[in-house]
Amino acid sequence: MTSSALATFTLHDGGGVPLVLLHGFPLDHRMWAACAEHLPPGIRAIGVDLPGAGHSDLDGFQPSIEHTADRVYRTMVAGGEGNAVVVGHSMGGYVALALAERHPGFVAGLGLVNTKSTADTEQAHAKRLRVAAAAESDQTVDAVLGMPADLVGGTSAKHRRHLFPLLDSWIRAQSPAGVAWAQRAMAARPDRTAVLEQFDAPVAVVVGAEDTITPLAEAEHMVRAAGRPSHFSAGDAALTIVPGAGHLSVVEDPQAAAAALGLLHAQVVAHH
Numbered sequence: 001m002t003s004s005a006l007a008t009f010t011l012h013d014g015g016g017v018p019l020v021l022l023h024g025f026p027l028d029h030r031m032w033a034a035c036a037e038h039l040p041p042g043i044r045a046i047g048v049d050l051p052g053a054g055h056s057d058l059d060g061f062q063p064s065i066e067h068t069a070d071r072v073y074r075t076m077v078a079g080g081e082g083n084a085v086v087v088g089h090s091m092g093g094y095v096a097l098a099l100a101e102r103h104p105g106f107v108a109g110l111g112l113v114n115t116k117s118t119a120d121t122e123q124a125h126a127k128r129l130r131v132a133a134a135a136e137s138d139q140t141v142d143a144v145l146g147m148p149a150d151l152v153g154g155t156s157a158k159h160r161r162h163l164f165p166l167l168d169s170w171i172r173a174q175s176p177a178g179v180a181w182a183q184r185a186m187a188a189r190p191d192r193t194a195v196l197e198q199f200d201a202p203v204a205v206v207v208g209a210e211d212t213i214t215p216l217a218e219a220e221h222m223v224r225a226a227g228r229p230s231h232f233s234a235g236d237a238a239l240t241i242v243p244g245a246g247h248l249s250v251v252e253d254p255q256a257a258a259a260a261l262g263l264l265h266a267q268v269v270a271h272h
């Protein structure tokens with residue numbers, strides 16, 4: 001079985017080591033567009049559609065975050081990229097950690113945005129399998145249409161109402177098969193906290209202060225794992241807490257996320 005390249009999109013022009021942006025569930029590369037616009041000049045940003053999302057196909061492989069990471073890696077190498085600052089939002093963060101584990105030479109820096117290094121609880125695992133089964137049996141994405149209420153924080157729910165129709169249109173554009181595949185892939189992933197303990201390059205962790213899906217405690221857990229003094233100089237594993245934003249801080253406050261990623265990129269350039 002062969003695996004085709006994933007769809008990629010240049011979201012910000014520049015040169016040197018690119019930022020590779022991996023989206024969360026059930027979205028695609030478009031969630032990064034506003035954030036990429038606010039990046040400092042000169043940073044190239046490449047958005048990727050993960051398997052079964054946006055313009056990327058499912059290639060017949062079993063659902064797997066590890067396979068997804070390998071596909072991102074092969075897509076980037078085929079595109080001529082020798083390394084990258086890999087930034088993942090939520091599900092994209094699970095993929096970023098798998099990339100750091102499986103292709104450490106490729107990952108020049110890690111941006112972990114509203115995500116976690118821990119595995120699912122039994123309850124979360126069972127819920128994913130129910131959502132996957134519903135998407136497959138109904139052949140719709142109805143099971144995830146309610147997610148925006150949990151994705152954005154309380155502040156956005158009150159003051160950024162325009163995000164709801166936008167998120168709804170992004171989610172309705174996904175395929176039931178892609179939604180089911182991603183849920184099964186996430187359900188099967190292990191705890192990757194140890195990857196952060198081993199990772200020897202800059203790390204930035206970003207979390208919305210109002211995130212209830214991957215809350216601040218998960219972000220702090222990752223910073224602690226990444227920040228071992230034997231591996232890091234002070235400030236390497238920076239934690240940015242975005243006020244007034246929830247799980248989708250990148251969309252709710254794109255400027256704040258872009259500032260954190262700009263600093264990460266500068267650290268990577270200085271580290272080289």
Ligand code: MLT
Pocket residue numbers: 023024025026089090091092186213247
């Ligand atoms: C996401 O935003 O990617 C999902 O909420 C992640 C998850 O379900 O664990």
